[in-house]
Amino acid sequence: MARLSKPATDSVRRAESTPQSMIELRGLVKRFSNAAGEFTVLKGVDLTIKRGEFVSIVGKSGSGKSTLLNMVTGIDHPTEGRVVVNGTDIYTGVSESQRSKWRGKNLGIVFQFFQLLPMLTLLENVMLSMDYVDMYDFDERPARAMELLKLVGLEKFANKLPVLVSTGQQQLAAIARAMACDPPLLVADEPTGNLDSRSADTIIQLFEGFVSQGKTIVMVTHDPSLTSRTHRNIVISDGELIDETISRSLPQLRHRHMLEFTKLVEEQVYQPHETIISRNQSVDYFFMIRRGEVDVILQDRKKNDYVISRLQPNEFFGEIELLRGGKSIANVRAGDKPVEVLALHHSDFLRVINESPITAEAIGRIVQKRLEQKRVDDQRAENRKKDNHASKMA
């Protein structure tokens, strides 16, 4: 039998303290007060980011992305909750000046509008971050700063003021500055938001290079072409994180619906080869695969089972029966390893699908494709039977 548990997001489950994690956020709440009163921007965020991960964060304007990053960098402080970065609990028992020093050694920060000092050359801007931290001897700083500018392709512009280079080049210089003290973690808030697509691409390539050297990068972006190049994409909606299995399985869904699903799903675990849906039984749930593989099994006319498809993590099943009504046309069972799925009750699934024509259409296309596949497979089985029959007669 499947083990049922309460709704749980990926992030909640993974929020264990492990030596591999670079960032751990636990129960993070941020409230701001203004003339109209108090309002909550982050509503209990749990998130673990492992070392070496390249993570993008997306969400509508005002959903809390920058506020979340500011909690990680120590630029602002949470109202409640814990933030552990690179093994340091950065708000408990740490003074503001200790935090600044810690930040200089552990973090590179890149903003949308570069924030280079306008009266300093690019080289001086990069050296300035080394001055704060005191990790490198005074004499070696210019050569190191030059190395970094070379890395981002700006050595020829080292002695120019920011205003004399393009915006893309200013951002590259800002990245060189962020990496000046060789931090293990780079945090970037819309680093390509103000750039053309070619400059944006240069920056992402640079980030990919850092990640391949073992750095961890967390980047807020609005650009879907960039999120596809990161290992993980975290969606934030109105101060809450969306389950990553849901956002990947149903990317067309509106964020508020993803969040609704996140709160409604139950996690189920199936052992290898255990049945999840039985043929000819009614289907009560829509399933999304979190871990493991799932086999969809049909029967030919001789009642022999055959696997029509093997579904992977972030794929879904159960939708054909829910959308068309009726009983299951297939057996669905766990593959050779244990399977974790998120199950959403059909009433919740249908309610949201009815409110979201784009998702209904996208799922409808997958249903058509799967039914077509079934028709082709049935036809093949039929032809095989005829061939066998013919060869026996000959």
Ligand SMILES: Nc1ncnc2c1ncn2[C@@H]1O[C@H](COP(=O)(O)OP(=O)(O)OP(=O)(O)O)[C@@H](O)[C@H]1O
């Ligand atoms: N220092 C502050 N004081 C009061 N309210 C704030 C403060 N900083 C952010 N907020 C509010 O918190 C909410 C979330 O802001 P945040 O900047 O985190 O959003 P965002 O997701 O980064 O948006 P954008 O995509 O526009 O950058 C907004 O309603 C914003 O007005």
Ligand SMILES: [Mg+2]
């Ligand atoms: Mg922002």
